[in-house]
Amino acid sequence: MVSDVSRRQQIESTASALFRERGYAATSVRDIARALDIQGASLYAHVASKEDVLWSIVSRAADRFDAAVTPIARDRTLPASVRLARMITAHIGVIADDLGNASSFLQEWRFLSADRRAQVAARRDGYEAMFRGILEEGIAAGELDPLMDARLDARALLSALNGVAGWYRPTGALTPAQIADRFTSLSLDGLRRRPGLSYPAPDEGGRTLR
Amino acid sequence: MVSDVSRRQQIESTASALFRERGYAATSVRDIARALDIQGASLYAHVASKEDVLWSIVSRAADRFDAAVTPIARDRTLPASVRLARMITAHIGVIADDLGNASSFLQEWRFLSADRRAQVAARRDGYEAMFRGILEEGIAAGELDPLMDARLDARALLSALNGVAGWYRPTGALTPAQIADRFTSLSLDGLRRRPGLSYPAPDEGGRTLR
Numbered sequence: 018m019v020s021d022v023s024r025r026q027q028i029e030s031t032a033s034a035l036f037r038e039r040g041y042a043a044t045s046v047r048d049i050a051r052a053l054d055i056q057g058a059s060l061y062a063h064v065a066s067k068e069d070v071l072w073s074i075v076s077r078a079a080d081r082f083d084a085a086v087t088p089i090a091r092d093r094t095l096p097a098s099v100r101l102a103r104m105i106t107a108h109i110g111v112i113a114d115d116l117g118n119a120s121s122f123l124q125e126w127r128f129l130s131a132d133r134r135a136q137v138a139a140r141r142d143g144y145e146a147m148f149r150g151i152l153e154e155g156i157a158a159g160e161l162d163p164l165m166d167a168r169l170d171a172r173a174l175l176s177a178l179n180g181v182a183g184w185y186r187p188t189g190a191l192t193p194a195q196i197a198d199r200f201t202s203l204s205l206d207g208l209r210r211r212p213g214l215s216y217p218a219p220d221e222g223g224r225t226l227r
Numbered sequence: 228m229v230s231d232v233s234r235r236q237q238i239e240s241t242a243s244a245l246f247r248e249r250g251y252a253a254t255s256v257r258d259i260a261r262a263l264d265i266q267g268a269s270l271y272a273h274v275a276s277k278e279d280v281l282w283s284i285v286s287r288a289a290d291r292f293d294a295a296v297t298p299i300a301r302d303r304t305l306p307a308s309v310r311l312a313r314m315i316t317a318h319i320g321v322i323a324d325d326l327g328n329a330s331s332f333l334q335e336w337r338f339l340s341a342d343r344r345a346q347v348a349a350r351r352d353g354y355e356a357m358f359r360g361i362l363e364e365g366i367a368a369g370e371l372d373p374l375m376d377a378r379l380d381a382r383a384l385l386s387a388l389n390g391v392a393g394w395y396r397p398t399g400a401l402t403p404a405q406i407a408d409r410f411t412s413l414s415l416d417g418l419r420r421r422p423g424l425s426y427p428a429p430d431e432g433g434r435t436l437r
Binding site: 042092128156158164179199209216 | 250251252253294304308311316337362365366369370372373374375376377379380382383384385386387389390393396401406409410413414416417418419421426432
């Protein structure tokens, strides 16, 4: 017999896959039950409502992002640019590790009730503030560009990182680590060819990564 | 008496504001009619269904982005980095000019029927390919970093730009032109302080833009 905890995990995993595929609003409790091959009534023994399932998924996703990124942000023994690179890697790792969970969080959280939505918005603000804080520390330390707009840039970076949940495929050409490396280079050094740097010729590995 | 064309525009404008606020799935035709202060039955004289309204909104948004950005992308008399800067400005301009229309397009297009969704996906792919193409032209011309991943980087840039629709406020501290300038610097030159560049002291205007 399946324990309550693992049954609950199955429900969340199945529900988040359906939410990712067709959206929260278009998924019914009956759809979730059918995908689990159980009766709707049995599902209600485990969850109070569809919104309750979404709330669990969203809370768990927020916990996963926080647990992966916060310890890196707080480690002041490392330069800000190194922490930023590791935060980018950790963030993309959380998305790639459970794409359904992360996508449901990023796309569907606005279907939560007003009170829960406000709680999620506050957590998202705090998470964004961690990225902004690293940029500000990097400016103060002379590592990062003092002409940046740390608030705008942290938002831009997080929007780009969260976009990965929309296009990442486990069978794709790039591993999560390769994607993170490229995001780090793009964020820190930009797209412009830098004068004075020597680049390998195309046949020495200077091709674009695909 | 209101013409059919302007009535239709009113309907789309009201509907897109509601879609942006509460989502397509949670908005009924009755809600749209109520916001317009007309009867649901009168609304159906102008639109066949709620999805029909969404389709008009989404098609118009895709047209607006194409019309603003395509002529810039095609103007081969300009260096790729200059075209990229202008494409960024144009894209943000389209978002800021009609936030409801752009947000409904970016957030709600997946609620369209499968056939219409496929048409939108193809247009979005073509639009992304224009940004990728500029990056590839910039690499070929020796302007842009040959070690970039043009596909990933174009996606990252568009995700970040589209994120503007989520946080831009007409009453905010930054104008669309200032936001576009910052996105351009961030994309081309990144966050790292560049050795050899002199930066103004904070009291000479070196503050972050806020």
